Amino acid sequence: MQTPIDRTRLESLAHQETERFISANPTSRQLAQAARPHLLSGVPMHWMTDWGTPFPLFVDHARGVHFTDVDGHRYLDFCLGDTGAMFGHSPGPVAALVRELAERGYTTMLPTGNAARVGALLAERFGLPVWQFTTTATDANRSVLRWARALSGRSRILVFDGCYHGTVDDTFVRLTDREARHRPGLVGQVHDLTLHTRVVPFNDLSAVEAALADRTVACVITEPALTNIGMVLPDPGFIEGVRALTRETETYLVLDETHTISAGYHGWSGALGVVPDFLTLGKPVAGGLPAAVYGMSREVAKAAEAYLATKETGHSGMGTTLSANMFTVAAIRANLEQVMTRDAYWHMTATAAYLAERLEALFARLALPWCVTQIGARCEFQYCPVRPRTGVEAEAAMDDTLEGALHLYLLNRGILITPFHNMTLCCPETTHAHVDTLVDTLAEALEGLIA
Structure with a gap:
């Protein structure tokens, strides 16, 4: 389903955020150039270039719900290694x-x-x-x-x-x-x-x-x-x-x-x-x-x-x-x-439920026909009014251009969500304040894109 997004504004946003990323990450850019001759696509695993950034973001260290890149920027991490660090970095x-x-x-x-x-x-x-x-x-x-x-x-x-x-x-x-x-x-x-x-x-x-x-x-x-x-x-x-x-x-x-x-x-x-x-x-x-x-x-x-x-x-x-x-x-x-304790799961699931509620409220306020799905600590929004029942329906709801621009907008403001689609994870250290930061930042991006 076509989302009510102004495509001209979307194209402009994507360009602005790309330039902002390049300007803010000179050390990552240098490392990407240095790695290029000896690593396929300049990264240890070629899919590490699939984030939609002009060059890979290189990480320095990670702990709990945050990680810091080589340029010193600290990020709130809702990707958590696409489940690998679901219980936080370095528990x-x-x-x-x-x-x-x-x-x-x-x-x-x-x-x-x-x-x-x-x-x-x-x-x-x-x-x-x-x-x-x-x-x-x-x-x-x-x-x-x-x-x-x-x-x-x-x-x-x-x-x-x-x-x-x-x-x-x-x-x-x-x-x-x-x-x-x-x-x-x-x-x-x-x-x-x-x-x-x-x-x-x-x-x-x-x-x-x-x-x-x-x-x-x-x-x-x-x-x-x-x-x-x-x-x-x-x-x-x-x-x-x-x-x-x-x-x-x-x-x-x-x-x-x-x-x-x-x-x-x-x-x-x-x-x-x-x-x-x-x-x-x-x-x-x-x-x-x-x-x-x-x-x-x-x-x-x-x-x-x-x-x-x-x-x-x-x-x-x-x-x-x-x-x-x-x-x-x-x-x-x-x-x-x-x-992986019962208490950890209770906190993670409750926090993800709060995230789902806030996303649903945001989309209702902006009259966006999007749905939200939660699986315990995992939460995702999709560009369709009804949750898909098949892989074909889920794939049809994707909008790669919109997704890429939103992900880059969040990344440039210190928030990471899972690449490929709009999935998030909440770890034991994720708080309601962290959720508010994510949803409020996403709201800023969307408000500028709606015609």
């Missing part, structure tokens, strides 16, 4: 542990005493009894797809249009004119992913039923709510319906809680009471350090151990040398015990 218990363990070793390829405790904590928190460790959520998702295929004897998987499961090749499939196609922008893909991946619209139980009917699908992998194409909430009963259909067709259900862990202490699935066969979780689980985990039911674990007994040692395609290293397993324990 105290994890930082203390890092200092304590700095001289006690990092990688041995052997378990430590912390491993058993972390397994028990994860089982208690998420309701699945058996766990494994990886380095990223992508690794965790790739591992569970392997397990699902190996244990079921089936080759296909089912995903939802607009899903996000890291960089797992199998999930980079979209629906275009009702046909499965490779996701635009997928680099270097050779094999036809659609031979083994089926894709259906989110919130369409009939489509799920049809896709599973021939019993050739090993697993359905999904986020409980779509979060990376704009937030799309499940209809009441949808996830429960998917769970029922997977049981009926003897298909595994994988819930990727890497983003929806913002929903609450037990994740979305725990709050809903849906128990999957596999659950994956990355990003925030070690307080911002690279680590991820995946859990499985007792039945799946029994089948997996029987499978392992029949194969040669190693060479499973799951895990890396650095997975479950001493450092990150200890960090996961500290994070679960002392950071």
Whole structure:
């Protein structure tokens, strides 16, 4: 839907904010130029240039809800590493542990005493009894797809249009004119992913039923709510319906809680009471350090151990040398015990609810036909009057030019929100005053754009 924004004013604002950014960040500009000859696109990860700035902003340090760039500007952070720092930058218990363990070793390829405790904590928190460790959520998702295929004897998987499961090749499939196609922008893909991946619209139980009917699908992998194409909430009963259909067709259900862990202490699935066969979780689980985990039911674990007994040692395609290293397993324990607490979630969720209320009031005052969606500590506004129910609807509501200008306006005034769409996160140190700063600054930008 076309937003009631004056496009001429928008173009002028984008130009002004670009010039302001260039003028205010000379050290970042120098570092970008110095990095260009030796880093692809001048950054350690090429997508770090996707913020819409004329050159990357280089960070000096971060703590709690703030970070400071190399030019000395301090920012209020509502991005929080796109969930990686969802509980704040350098959370105290994890930082203390890092200092304590700095001289006690990092990688041995052997378990430590912390491993058993972390397994028990994860089982208690998420309701699945058996766990494994990886380095990223992508690794965790790739591992569970392997397990699902190996244990079921089936080759296909089912995903939802607009899903996000890291960089797992199998999930980079979209629906275009009702046909499965490779996701635009997928680099270097050779094999036809659609031979083994089926894709259906989110919130369409009939489509799920049809896709599973021939019993050739090993697993359905999904986020409980779509979060990376704009937030799309499940209809009441949808996830429960998917769970029922997977049981009926003897298909595994994988819930990727890497983003929806913002929903609450037990994740979305725990709050809903849906128990999957596999659950994956990355990003925030070690307080911002690279680590991820995946859990499985007792039945799946029994089948997996029987499978392992029949194969040669190693060479499973799951895990890396650095997975479950001493450092990150200890960090996961500290994070679960002392950071990802019920009190932290209560504060984060209440603060995000206040943000949602303030955004809704702002859009009503300005007569902007936009909606607001909240998932616990996570909140997003979209340029459509009704919350989207599918990835297609969420994508249709996007306005890249408007989004880029608003993000840059906020950044130039010391506020960062998640790139790619208008998503925010509230950490345990985010206050109502911080929310007021964000919404009041956004209001200033919008008031100058409405015709």
